[in-house]
Amino acid sequence: MKNIGYYCQHFSELKVSSSQKRGNAQYKPILILSVIDLMARGLINTNEILVSDELIKTFDNYWKVIGSPFYKGGLHYPFFHLQNEGFWHIKFQQNFNGLQPKTINKLKDAVKYAYLDNELFHLLQDGVSRQELIDALVSAFFAYHENDLEEILQINQSFQDELFEIDNLLESANSDKSPRWSLKRAAIRNAFFRKAVVQIYDYRCAFCGLKVSKTVKQNIVDGAHIKPFAQFFDNKIHNGIALCKNHHWAFDRGWFAVDEQYKIIISNDLAEVSPHTKPMKDFHGEKLLLPQTEQFFPGIEALQWHRQNIFQA
Numbered sequence: 203m204k205n206i207g208y209y210c211q212h213f214s215e216l217k218v219s220s221s222q223k224r225g226n227a228q229y230k231p232i233l234i235l236s237v238i239d240l241m242a243r244g245l246i247n248t249n250e251i252l253v254s255d256e257l258i259k260t261f262d263n264y265w266k267v268i269g270s271p272f273y274k275g276g277l278h279y280p281f282f283h284l285q286n287e288g289f290w291h292i293k294f295q296q297n298f299n300g301l302q303p304k305t306i307n308k309l310k311d312a313v314k315y316a317y318l319d320n321e322l323f324h325l326l327q328d329g330v331s332r333q334e335l336i337d338a339l340v341s342a343f344f345a346y347h348e349n350d351l352e353e354i355l356q357i358n359q360s361f362q363d364e365l366f367e368i369d370n371l372l373e374s375a376n377s378d379k380s381p382r383w384s385l386k387r388a389a390i391r392n393a394f395f396r397k398a399v400v401q402i403y404d405y406r407c408a409f410c411g412l413k414v415s416k417t418v419k420q421n422i423v424d425g426a427h428i429k430p431f432a433q434f435f436d437n438k439i440h441n442g443i444a445l446c447k448n449h450h451w452a453f454d455r456g457w458f459a460v461d462e463q464y465k466i467i468i469s470n471d472l473a474e475v476s477p478h479t480k481p482m483k484d485f486h487g488e489k490l491l492l493p494q495t496e497q498f499f500p501g502i503e504a505l506q507w508h509r510q511n512i513f514q515a
Contacts, residue, residue, distance in 0.1 A: 204319060206321070206331050211338075212233065212288070212289060213231075213335055213339050214338045214341065215342070216230045216231060216342070217287070226343055227270060228268065228269055228343050229280035229283075230280045230284050230287070231339045231343040231344075232265055232269060232280070233277065233280040233281060234284075235341060236257060236260040236264055237251055237257070238326060238335070238389070238390065239260050239264075241326055241505075243309060249268045249317045250316075251315055251318075252308070253277070253309055253313060256345075261275070262277075269328070276306070277306060278303050278304065278308070278309040281309055282302050282309065283326065285316075289319045289375055291316065291318070291319075292316050292426050293313065293314040293315050294312060294313055294318075295311065295312060295313065295314055298313070333389055340393040340397055341397065348441070384481075391437060394437075395437040396424060398442070399426070399439065399443065399444050399461050400421065400444050402439065402442075402493045403444030403491070403493055404481055406423065406444065407445050407491070409449040409485065409490065409491075410446060410479075410480070411491055412446045422447065423446055424445055424446070425444060426443050426444070426454070427442060427505070428441050428443055428500060429441055439498055440499070440501035441500075441501060442500070443460075443490075449482075453508075455481070455514075456469065456512040456513045457472060457514065458504045458513075459505070459513035460481065460490060461508040462502055464489050464492060464499070464500070465488065466489070466490065467513070467515075468485060468486040469513070469515060470515065
């Protein structure tokens with residue numbers, strides 16, 4: 203059955219060139235991320251993916267930030283070869299000679315457009331499903347080994363620094379200059395933020411200590427923003443904390459907060475039945491499980507903002 207699980211697995215198992223010295227050639231993952239970016243911004247709204255200037259620029263921009271420096275970027279390579287994965291299909295021009303296009307111009311001459319499985323295209327219209335698929339790609343192909351922490355941190359910082367400059371250029375030419383337009387581009391950079399935060403906390407919930415992993419690519423913990431990204435556009439590590447699904451939900455709704463000593467403060471009026479787990483109220487006064495390195499601790503200013511603006515004392 204071609205559901206979200208089916209496509210997450212396929213995304214995490216893309217066939218890419220790889221070597222021990224140079225690592226993965228992330229052409230296919232970056233092309234998929236670029237297409238998702240254009241879908242999120244409303245620049246692809248039908249199941250026909252053209253070799254457009256917008257797609258070329260978006261692919262090149264992402265390649266500069268997250269592509270391997272040991273490989274030369276180029277949209278023509280993955281656009282053609284992604285059809286071998288089973289969910290990406292190409293409508294060729296009538297005069298196509300069957301040979302792999304070696305340049306962007308030859309790719310434009312060879313294809314009319316690409317299209318996705320209908321099931322995948324519809325999943326990518328939904329924000330929650332889209333985020334799961336992005337996370338599957340990011341987890342599989344961008345620094346998931348522990349010794350690559352510095353690499354994923356650098357990628358996250360590059361998104362924070364460089365893609366905001368790209369956003370500003372794009373917004374200056376766009377009629378809608380509101381922050382909402384920029385938010386449409388945030389899903390991919392937020393995936394790298396979440397990955398960096400979760401890795402720093404060793405895939406463990408800072409509140410309850412829960413750590414459940416199916417593989418190195420799948421775990422139960424989220425990288426949560428302390429101050430909402432939609433308001434502050436802040437993907438710096440100090441604005442992040444690793445939380446399991448339940449405690450992420452509770453933190454976002456102000457059911458608990460954290461003080462200047464990183465001690466947990468629980469809301470007074472919780473009515474809770476927890477027959478098999480430790481109740482939330484019993485965590486009051488306990489200290490968060492923090493990263494091993496102090497430089498990655500949650501920001502005191504961010505935690506203070508959360509106490510003052512979100513926490514329901």
